[in-house]
Amino acid sequence: MSGYSFALNHSWRIRGQQLAHLRHTWGDAYDIGWDEEWVARRRDDKGTIFAATASGLEETLKLDLSIQPMSAAIRRAAEEWWLK
Secondary structure, eight states: OOHHHHHHHHHHHHHHHHHHHHHHHHTTTEEEEESSSEEEEETTSSOEEEESSHHHHHHHHHHHHHHSOOOHHHHHHHHHHHHO
16 A cells, blocks of 8 residues: 555544544534535534534534524433433
């Protein structure tokens, strides 16, 4: 495997791990994906967030929920998930 192929494969693996973490942590409140940039769409349809990095997206999600809390139904689902 060439150095370029290894680096490319490694970056996709890291991105996949980051995506899994974000979906696991924030998936009840946001539909999260990556397509040349990180994207999180609120499940209550109150907006979409874009970020250049996974850590930047996570920080923005924290801020978003502090400013605009999620609906009671989504909050209950998230709380039930965390209590498992």
